[in-house]
Amino acid sequence: MKISLGTDHAGFRYKEKVKAFLTEFGHEVKDLGTFSEEAVDYPVFIRPAAEVVARGECDRGIVFGGSGNGEAMVANKVHGVRCALCWNEEVARLSRQHNDANVLSLDKELSRKICAQDRARLARYTVRGGRHQKRVEQLNAM
Secondary structure, three states: OEEEEEEOOOOHHHHHHHHHHHHHOOOEEEEOOOOOOOOOOOHHHHHHHHHHHHOOOOOEEEEEEOOOHHHHHHHOOOOOOOEEEOOOHHHHHHHHHHHOOOEEEEEHHHHOOOOHHHHOHHHHOOOOOOHHHHHHHHHHHO
């Protein structure tokens, strides 16, 4: 699976850990930055990470930030992206199964308490369809 990554300076270290984990497990990673802890404006890096998912160049995306909120907002501005702010594995699982989330937004602060490997397993969850598919189609039409 090809996964795009984007972050601001607050999520840089966490992105690097997740990138290593994803690569170790055979995923192809497209890292769209940032590439240091120097202060940056997160939309500059989050939008491209979401756009490659919307264009089909990547199967999924993961964006990182201090809280993950702003990053999710930016990603969700891209038509075709359904980004979920995930603070635990259950939310990540449900966001895929019920909403067909194709981008995860992860926060730096709360993530210290939860293993990055648990939260980066978005790729293994599949969409349930059924009653949820109608809602996903409504999201896609917006």
